[in-house]
Amino acid sequence: xxxxxxxxxxxxxxxxxxxxxxxxxxxxxxxxxxxxxxxxxxxxxxxxxxxxxxxxxxxxxxxxxxxxxxxxxxxxxxxxxxxxxxxxxxxxxxxxxxxxxxxxxxxxxxxxxxxxxxxxxxxxxxxxxxxxxxxxxxxxxxxxxxxxxxxxxxxxxxxxxxxxxxxxxxxxxxxxxxxxxxxxxxxxxxxxxxxxxxxxxxxxxxxxxxxxxxxxxxxxxxxxxxxxxxxxxxxxxxxxxxxxxxxxxxxxxxxxxxxxxxxxxxxxxxxxxxxxxxxxxxxxxxxxxxxxxxxxxxxxxxxxxxxxxxxxxxxxxxxxxxxxxxxxxxxxxxxxxxxxxxxxxxxxxxxxxxxxxxxxxxxxxxxxxxxxxxxxxxxxxxxxxxxxxxxxxxxxxxxxxxxxxxxxxxxxxxxxxxxxxxxxxxxxxxxxxxxxxxxxxxxxxxxxxxxxxxxxxxxxxxxxxxxxxxxxxxxxxxxxxxxxxxxxxxxxxxxxxxxxxxxxxxxxxxxxxxxxxxxxxxxxxxxxxxxxxxxxxxxxxxxxxxxxxxxxxxxxxxxxxxxxxxxxxxxxxxxxxxxxxxxxxxxxxxxxxxxxxxxxxxxxxxxxxxxxxxxxxxxxxxxxxxxxxxxxxxxxxxxxxxxxxxxxxxxxxxxxxxxxxxxxxxxxxxxxxxxxxxxxxxxxxxxxxxxxxxxxxxxxxxxxxxxxxxxxxxxxxxxxxxxxxxxxxxxxxxxxxxxxxxxxxxxxxxxxxxxxxxxxxxxx
Numbered sequence: 001x002x003x004x005x006x007x008x009x010x011x012x013x014x015x016x017x018x019x020x021x022x023x024x025x026x027x028x029x030x031x032x033x034x035x036x037x038x039x040x041x042x043x044x045x046x047x048x049x050x051x052x053x054x055x056x057x058x059x060x061x062x063x064x065x066x067x068x069x070x071x072x073x074x075x076x077x078x079x080x081x082x083x084x085x086x087x088x089x090x091x092x093x094x095x096x097x098x099x100x101x102x103x104x105x106x107x108x109x110x111x112x113x114x115x116x117x118x119x120x121x122x123x124x125x126x127x128x129x130x131x132x133x134x135x136x137x138x139x140x141x142x143x144x145x146x147x148x149x150x151x152x153x154x155x156x157x158x159x160x161x162x163x164x165x166x167x168x169x170x171x172x173x174x175x176x177x178x179x180x181x182x183x184x185x186x187x188x189x190x191x192x193x194x195x196x197x198x199x200x201x202x203x204x205x206x207x208x209x210x211x212x213x214x215x216x217x218x219x220x221x222x223x224x225x226x227x228x229x230x231x232x233x234x235x236x237x238x239x240x241x242x243x244x245x246x247x248x249x250x251x252x253x254x255x256x257x258x259x260x261x262x263x264x265x266x267x268x269x270x271x272x273x274x275x276x277x278x279x280x281x282x283x284x285x286x287x288x289x290x291x292x293x294x295x296x297x298x299x300x301x302x303x304x305x306x307x308x309x310x311x312x313x314x315x316x317x318x319x320x321x322x323x324x325x326x327x328x329x330x331x332x333x334x335x336x337x338x339x340x341x342x343x344x345x346x347x348x349x350x351x352x353x354x355x356x357x358x359x360x361x362x363x364x365x366x367x368x369x370x371x372x373x374x375x376x377x378x379x380x381x382x383x384x385x386x387x388x389x390x391x392x393x394x395x396x397x398x399x400x401x402x403x404x405x406x407x408x409x410x411x412x413x414x415x416x417x418x419x420x421x422x423x424x425x426x427x428x429x430x431x432x433x434x435x436x437x438x439x440x441x442x443x444x445x446x447x448x449x450x451x452x453x454x455x456x457x458x459x460x461x462x463x464x465x466x467x468x469x470x471x472x473x474x475x476x477x478x479x480x481x482x483x484x485x486x487x488x489x490x491x492x493x494x495x496x497x498x499x500x501x502x503x504x505x506x507x508x509x510x511x512x513x514x515x516x517x518x519x520x521x522x523x524x525x526x527x528x529x530x531x532x533x534x535x536x537x538x539x540x541x542x543x544x545x546x547x548x549x550x551x552x553x554x555x556x557x558x559x560x561x562x563x564x565x566x567x568x569x570x571x572x573x574x575x576x577x578x579x580x581x582x583x584x585x586x587x588x589x590x591x592x593x594x595x596x597x598x599x600x601x602x603x604x605x606x607x608x609x610x611x612x613x614x615x616x617x618x619x620x621x622x623x624x625x626x627x628x629x630x631x632x633x634x635x636x637x638x639x640x641x642x643x644x645x646x647x648x649x650x651x652x653x654x655x656x657x658x659x660x661x662x663x664x665x666x667x668x669x670x671x672x673x674x675x676x677x678x679x680x681x682x683x684x685x686x687x688x689x690x691x692x693x694x695x696x697x698x699x700x701x702x703x704x705x706x707x708x709x710x711x712x713x714x715x716x717x718x719x720x721x722x723x724x725x726x727x728x729x730x731x732x733x734x735x736x737x738x739x740x741x742x743x744x745x746x747x748x749x750x751x752x753x754x755x756x757x758x759x760x761x762x763x764x
């Protein structure tokens with residue numbers, strides 16, 4: 001038996017290694033793949049794999065990645081098998097490709113392009129490289145999905161095979177009205193249609209008299225001569241670079257202009273930015289849900305993400321909800337029913353997962369485009385109505401260890417993003433891109449650069465070269481002063497300050513930037529020479545108030561270091577600072593806002609006990625400012641830890657933290673929702689939570705209800721004036737995001753993601 005056990009793996013390896021012998025690959029295919037793709041790989045519940053056309057990349061490495069990692073957001077699951085087994089399956093599939101030479105293209109690709117965007121009017125309904133219409137499928141990558149013969153058939157006889165999401169539908173109303181278009185989705189109770197004018201109709205079947213689904217394409221039969229058909233095929237089947245972006249004119253019925261973003265408070269039925277507005281207030285002006293009726297809230301619909309660790313804050317625009325999943329998959333949903341209008345899936349390469357968190361927190365919207373930043377450090381623009389890719393540009397090289405998890409910020413013609421860079425000997429930055437073209441406009445580094453006196457005065461030796469300063473959360477914007485506020489995180493290494501003596505500018509700070517140039521107007525550093533990983537990436541919330549008898553433009557923040565701050569946002573002047581959670585590391589703040597650090601709080605090889613722990617008194621969970629109560633609501637977590645340090649050389653792209661922390665299990669991580677008076681820093685009330693969360697935020701509403709959640713999965717509602725518990729709901733999983741509110745058909749909804757599902761609630 002022992003001899004056989006040794007021979008079996010040797011024999012399998014030998015079989016897999018022999019070129020031209022596909023028996024092992026066939027056996028592996030039958031075991032893992034045939035159930036969906038058919039025994040002969042010609043398709044079943046899943047696509048035909050014998051054509052040689054692969055949507056997610058046709059190279060061996062692409063196919064191996066799809067086998068091992070799956071395709072997020074689809075029914076293709078991961079099969080975590082060894083590389084040699086996955087390669088054997090790929091070799092087997094290659095052997096099934098139809099024999100014989102590839103069909104030779106006879107048309108002229110350049111002439112085909114002129115036809116596509118010109119007299120043939122193909123671009124009236126189809127996009128190619130981000131240009132064209134929405135009614136038909138995006139044809140940018142069609143060469144990888146269809147052979148020339150299949151393209152010819154689709155052009156000459158478009159009704160022969162209708163692609164899912166583009167089948168024709170005709171609906172009739174009781175009053176005689178009718179709508180004809182392509183059916184984006186439907187179920188027993190609803191149908192979603194795009195008509196010939198590209199208007200989306202989100203319909204409930206109970207409101208319809210009749211729904212017909214004729215098997216006739218909306219695409220007319222072509223009258224083009226045969227030679228021109230061949231030119232079109234040559235254009236579609238020939239790889240080519242993009243010809244550049246055409247003039248961008250947002251759709252007339254979907255246009256989130258910069259003016260709308262600046263005045264988001266006037267559209268409480270929508271949720272137009274990650275924070276709900278550009279000022280970071282995370283507040284809803286809807287008032288239908290009140291302390292008197294919130295106990296009647298009930299679940300209305302849910303959406304499954306096909307993945308866990310969901311941290312998204314949805315956007316809602318005129319009845320459409322836009323969400324992202326952990327691996328940069330995304331969807332547009334009917335906000336009334338949760339039915340998807342479109343889905344977007346993006347293959348992710350092997351990123352440095354030890355340098356980031358494998359998640360995505362949401363979109364930005366501007367015009368009729370959605371903007372998502374990705375785990376492999378790209379900025380992607382999608383058409384909001386279809387999910388078609390408009391552009392996909394590189395922010396930086398993900399192979400260095402850079403990644404992006406936050407929602408971008410959209411302002412006037414610009415998209416702003418930051419990066420993760422705090423734990424892998426990298427340096428953070430803030431980038432601005434042209435919203436129309438994806439062209440990079442400027443970059444501002446989070447670490448003082450050569451020529452800046454702060455480089456030498458606040459960093460010892462060459463430590464600034466690996467200085468950290470991640471910019472991993474969405475900033476805020478003041479339209480009146482045209483100022484962008486972006487926060488920075490910990491210096492690197494996190495816990496070993498001995499190798500980077502000085503204040504380590506501009507880490508753990510808020511930067512006030514000119515959005516036109518990236519020039520820094522001022523900065524304020526919350527935690528100079530941070531050695532506890534207390535990123536300052538918490539929300540810089542912008543409010544206007546009379547402070548100590550004088551009208552002022554304020555920036556308020558509950559910081560990870562457990563202090564609440566009030567700054568003058570026009571100058572950066574420190575005005576007020578008080579603890580809002582348990583802390584043992586500072587005696588207080590001086591009159592400039594600099595911490596008065598207590599002895600024996602710095603990490604050592606032996607360890608020092610400090611509160612809060614590295615997750616902080618709060619973290620990236622959204623706070624909320626209510627202009628009615630004039631209170632600031634914060635999700636609080638009160639834990640303590642023993643911090644230790646050690647010294648190691650930096651290697652960019654590899655972990656560089658200088659050891660870590662051990663949380664005090666006796667204290668645990670109790671939490672609370674707290675109401676703070678922003679003009680005094682005094683805590684007005686505190687509602688205790690069994691377990692606090694560094695990611696689950698709060699939402700204040702005009703109805704007098706504040707929503708928050710505990711790490712144990714409970715979504716709670718409390719009175720905004722008193723903190724009295726009004727309602728709670730166990731979601732069944734940890735909540736890692738912040739709630740929002742929106743209104744459709746006159747009804748107010750609350751929406752929140754819980755690990756793998758988006759839940760919505762409303763009144764009866």
